[in-house]
Amino acid sequence: MKKIAFFDAKPYDREWFDQENTQYDIRYLETRLTPTTVQLAAGSDAVVAFVSDTLNAEVIDKLYELGIRVIAMRCAGYSNVDFKEAYGKMNVVRVPAYSPYAVAEHAMGLLLSVNRKLHRAYNRTRDFNFSIVGLTGVDLHGKTVGVIGTGKIGRVFIDICKGFGMRVLAYDAYPTKDTSIEYVALDDLFTQSDVISLHCPLNEQTKHILNAEAFAKMKKGVFIVNTSRGALIDTEALLEALNSGKVRGAGLDVYEEEADLFYEDNSGNIMKDDLLALLVSRPNVLLTSHQAFLTEEALQNIAKTTLQNLDEFFSGKNLTNEVCYQCELGKVVENCRKNRKERCF
Numbered sequence: 358m359k360k361i362a363f364f365d366a367k368p369y370d371r372e373w374f375d376q377e378n379t380q381y382d383i384r385y386l387e388t389r390l391t392p393t394t395v396q397l398a399a400g401s402d403a404v405v406a407f408v409s410d411t412l413n414a415e416v417i418d419k420l421y422e423l424g425i426r427v428i429a430m431r432c433a434g435y436s437n438v439d440f441k442e443a444y445g446k447m448n449v450v451r452v453p454a455y456s457p458y459a460v461a462e463h464a465m466g467l468l469l470s471v472n473r474k475l476h477r478a479y480n481r482t483r484d485f486n487f488s489i490v491g492l493t494g495v496d497l498h499g500k501t502v503g504v505i506g507t508g509k510i511g512r513v514f515i516d517i518c519k520g521f522g523m524r525v526l527a528y529d530a531y532p533t534k535d536t537s538i539e540y541v542a543l544d545d546l547f548t549q550s551d552v553i554s555l556h557c558p559l560n561e562q563t564k565h566i567l568n569a570e571a572f573a574k575m576k577k578g579v580f581i582v583n584t585s586r587g588a589l590i591d592t593e594a595l596l597e598a599l600n601s602g603k604v605r606g607a608g609l610d611v612y613e614e615e616a617d618l619f620y621e622d623n624s625g626n627i628m629k630d631d632l633l634a635l636l637v638s639r640p641n642v643l644l645t646s647h648q649a650f651l652t653e654e655a656l657q658n659i660a661k662t663t664l665q666n667l668d669e670f671f672s673g674k675n676l677t678n679e680v681c682y683q684c685e686l687g688k689v690v691e692n693c694r695k696n697r698k699e700r701c702f
C-alpha cells in the first residue's frame with residue numbers, strides 16, 4: 358500500500374479523503390509543509406499539499422532526497438511551488454477545477470456583503486441595534502463589472518453578474534473566442550468599471566496587477582473583489598485607495614501575506630502584520646480566510662481528483678493534471694509534451 362504524507366490536514370479534508378480513498382495509507386499531518394517539517398514525509402511515496410504549504414527549492418530538494426517523486430496539490434493554484442526546481446525531479450499534479458461555482462458564488466457573496474454592508478448589519482442586530490444609518494449600498498443592476506481572467510471561475514462569475522443585470526467587461530491575456538464576452542484593454546477596464554473582480558492566476562505578469570497606478574485610473578467608488586491570489590493586489594496601495602475613498606469597498610478572500618496566518622486560529626495572538634490589521638479594521642473591507650472553495654461539492658471533487666492523479670502517477674500513465682514551469686505560463690508551449698500525451702518530463 359502506497360504511503361501518502363498529507364500536509365496541513367483539516368477535519369474537512371479527512372472527511373472527504375477518507376470517504377473516497379480505497380487504496381492508500383494516508384498519514385494526515387496537521388502541520389504545514391515547510392523546510393522545518395519536510396522530514397515528516399520520510400517513508401512516504403507521495404506528498405499531498407495545499408496552497409498554504411511551502412514548496413520552495415529547499416523543500417523540493419529535501420523531498421527528492423527522501424525519495425518522493427510526486428507532489429499532488431489538492432488545489433488549483435500553484436504559485437507556491439518552485440516548478441523549475443521540481444522539473445526533472447518530481448512530477449507535480451493538481452486539481453484544475455473542482456467547483457468554479459463555489460469560488461464564483463463566494464466572490465458574488467463578498468460583493469453583495471460589502472456593498473450592502475451585511476457584515477455590519479449582522480453585528481448590529483446581534484446587539485439589538487436596529488439602526489440602518491450608514492448601511493446604504495448601491496444597486497448592482499446596471500453597473501459595470503470588470504472581470505480580470507476569464508477562465509473557469511471568471512466565466513461563472515460573468516454569468517452570475519449578467520444575472521444581476523450588470524454590464525460585463527473583461528480582460529484576459531489569453532482571451533477565449535467566446536463572443537458573448539466583451540474584452541477590453543486593461544486600462545479601459547480600470548477606467549470604466551464600478552466593480553473589479555480578479556480571476557487570473559498569480560504570475561510575474563499579474564503580481565500587483567492592482568497597484569497604485571491602477572487604482573489611480575479607476576472610477577471613484579469602485580468595489581474590489583479578490584478571490585484569486587493575495588499578491589495580485591498591492592495591499593499598501595489598496596489601503597491608500599480605501600483611505601482616499603477611491604475604493605468604496607473590498608471583498609477579499611486572499612491576502613498577500615496569508616501563508617503564515619490563514620487556516621489557523623490566531624485570535625489569541627497579537628497580530629504582528631500591521632497591514633493586515635489595518636485592512637480588517639476598515640468597516641468597508643470584508644476579509645474571509647481563503648475559503649471561497651469550501652463547499653461539499655468542491656471538497657468531494659478535490660479528494661476524487663487528487664486520488665485519481667496519484668493513481669495515474671503510480672500506474673505509470675499520462676498525468677492528466679500535471680503542471681510544470683512551462684505549463685505555468687498558462688499558454689500552449691511549442692513542443693509541449695502534454696500535446697503528445699506524455700508526462701512533462
Ligand code: NAD
Pocket residue numbers: 433434453454457460505506507508509510511528529530531532556557558559562563584585586610611647648649650651687
Ligand atoms: P483558469 O486557469 O481556468 O483561468 C485563469 C484565467 O486567467 C485564464 O483565462 C487565463 O488566460 C487568464 N490569465 C492568465 N494570465 C493572465 C494575465 N496576465 N492577465 C489576465 N488574465 C490572465 O483558472 P480558474 O480555475 O478560473 O481560477 C482562477 C484563479 O482562482 C486561480 O488562479 C486561483 O488563484 C484562484 N482560486 C482561488 C480559490 C479560493 O478558494 N479562493 C479556489 C480556486 C482557485
